[in-house]
Amino acid sequence: MEEPPWNDWVLDALFAPTCVACRRRLGPAREAAVCRQCWNAIRIVRPPWCDRCGEPLRSWRTLAEVNGQCARCLAQPPRYDQARAFGLYEGALRQIVRALKYRGHQSLGAPLGGLMRQAGWDLLSQAEAVVPVPLHPWRRLRRGFNQADELARRLGLPVWRPLRRWSLGAPQAGLRGEHRRRNVRHAYTVSYAGTSAFSKRPRRVVLIDDVMTTGATLDACGGALRDAGVEWVGALTAARASTPIGASTAAAPRPRPPRTRRPWTPHR
Numbered sequence: 001m002e003e004p005p006w007n008d009w010v011l012d013a014l015f016a017p018t019c020v021a022c023r024r025r026l027g028p029a030r031e032a033a034v035c036r037q038c039w040n041a042i043r044i045v046r047p048p049w050c051d052r053c054g055e056p057l058r059s060w061r062t063l064a065e066v067n068g069q070c071a072r073c074l075a076q077p078p079r080y081d082q083a084r085a086f087g088l089y090e091g092a093l094r095q096i097v098r099a100l101k102y103r104g105h106q107s108l109g110a111p112l113g114g115l116m117r118q119a120g121w122d123l124l125s126q127a128e129a130v131v132p133v134p135l136h137p138w139r140r141l142r143r144g145f146n147q148a149d150e151l152a153r154r155l156g157l158p159v160w161r162p163l164r165r166w167s168l169g170a171p172q173a174g175l176r177g178e179h180r181r182r183n184v185r186h187a188y189t190v191s192y193a194g195t196s197a198f199s200k201r202p203r204r205v206v207l208i209d210d211v212m213t214t215g216a217t218l219d220a221c222g223g224a225l226r227d228a229g230v231e232w233v234g235a236l237t238a239a240r241a242s243t244p245i246g247a248s249t250a251a252a253p254r255p256r257p258p259r260t261r262r263p264w265t266p267h268r
């Protein structure tokens with residue numbers, strides 16, 4: 001049975017409902033807690049993209065030059081097979097995802113899941129189950145729900161939950177690049193306790209999460225699933241970081257910020 005999005009009812013009852021993205025009063029043209037204009041304003045991820053990680057590429061020519069995969073994937077192949085996302089993590093979609101995740105708007109899971117289902121049909125049609133990226137039990141307790149699970153339940157495939165996050169670590173949102181990778185590399189394990197609804201363990205699955213930033217979390221989860229014998233791991237997120245990196249620059253080191261001199265202070 002569907003869990004009632006009680007958080008939304010409470011929020012609606014206490015405050016005049018406003019759009020979670022633009023904060024304007026919600027009229028009749030609304031879906032969940034978002035106005036029609038904001039849904040329409042989302043920038044959808046479109047091809048050409050890296051066949052592996054789904055990174056938007058500058059042009060079809062770039063795609064041809066790199067043989068379908070971006071330089072980053074060629075240099076360090078991720079431990080998932082293919083990743084795709086619905087929209088760019090910016091503007092309205094960023095607000096919507098944050099409202100789902102941090103502000104208790106569970107009712108956003110249904111419309112977002114519907115959009116992910118369209119964006120990811122190619123991956124979903126190849127899989128036997130979807131696997132939500134888990135939260136650490138403490139974080140799950142504090143939030144009351146796992147946003148990845150809310151999305152996974154809307155994708156039309158059985159939901160398999162073999163992953164455990166056992167080290168709390170720093171929240172990924174506050175970390176960058178290689179730190180994100182190190183923070184989660186060994187954070188996920190596979191446990192079959194509580195997955196007995198599956199008589200046969202799925203061999204082809206799609207990982208589900210709300211946002212893909214550097215891909216470190218999906219990489220760690222993909223690694224854990226592969227180590228446990230899963231043959232093919234897709235990854236589908238509602239949003240992905242909105243910094244399309246051309247294949248030519250993807251593997252280049254980030255330019256260092258210019259060194260700023262300390263202002264000279266005479267009395268120190």
Ligand SMILES: [Zn+2]
Nearest residue numbers: 019022035038
């Ligand atoms: Zn709006």
Ligand SMILES: [Zn+2]
Nearest residue numbers: 050053070073
């Ligand atoms: Zn790539």
